[in-house]
Amino acid sequence: MTSEDLLTHLAAFGHRQRLRALAELADGRMQISELARRLEMSRPLLYMHLKRLEKAGLVTGHLELAREGRTLKYFELAPFDIHLNITTITGAVAQDTEGHVNMKKGTPT
Amino acid sequence: MTSEDLLTHLAAFGHRQRLRALAELADGRMQISELARRLEMSRPLLYMHLKRLEKAGLVTGHLELAREGRTLKYFELAPFDIHLNITTITGAVAQDTEGHVNMKKGTPT
DNA sequence: GTCATGTGTCAGTCTCAACTTACATACTCC
C-alpha cells in the first residue's frame, strides 16, 4: 500500500459523520435517504460523505429497482481491516521514495 | 476508545508530512531542526505537525541540554497499533451515543 | 394535474488546517 492509498483511507475515516455512517451500515445495507434520516443530516451532504467512503473502497453502492418501479440506491459495507502501526507507515512511505521517479500513474514499461 | 479519541488519532495520521515524520522517527529519536532539514520543511510547520502528533500520543518530545549548554528538543516514537475495522468504529461510535447526555465536559450533576 | 417520495448535482458560503514570514529568546564561538 502506498502512502497515497493509506492517506485516502485515513481521510475517509477521519470524520465523525463518516464514522457514524459506517457504524450504521454495520447492521446491513441501507438506502441513502433512510441513512440521511437516521444520521439527521442533509442528503447532499451524506451523498458527499458516501462518495468519499466509496472512493476509498470502504463502502459499495448500487442502484436497485423497488417493486413500485422507484429506483433506490443502497450502500453496504466493504470488508476492511487496516493495522495502523509504524511498520505500515514506514512501508507506505518507503514505496513513495522508491517510486519517486514515476509517482504519477502510467509509465509502466 | 471514544470516537473523539479515534478521530484525534486519524487526524494525526492523515497527512503526508506527518507520515513522513513518523517514518523518519522510526530509526530513532531526532531533534526538531535536524528533522526539519531531512523532511525539507520549515521548522514552524514541522513544529505544528509534531504538536499534533504529540497531542495524539504518537510521539513524545523532551528538552535536553547538550554538552555546549544548548537546549535541544528531541522527539521519539511512542508505541501504537490501531486496528481500523468496523468493530473498532462501531465501538467508538457506541461510546458516543452512550454518553450523549453529557457529551460536553462538565455538567455532571 | 398536484403532492410526496426517491436520486443526482451544482453553486455558493464558511470554517479550519496548512503554510509562510517574522519575531523573541538563549547559548557558543569568533
Added chain:
DNA sequence: GGAGTATGTAAGTTGAGACTGACACATGAC
C-alpha cells in the same frame, strides 16, 4: 560586540473540505 544555531510563538494568507440551499428528473398515489 557580532554571526551562527537552537527553541518557541504570533500574525497573516491560502486552499480544501464541510455544509446549505436550490435545482433537475423520475415514479406512484391522490
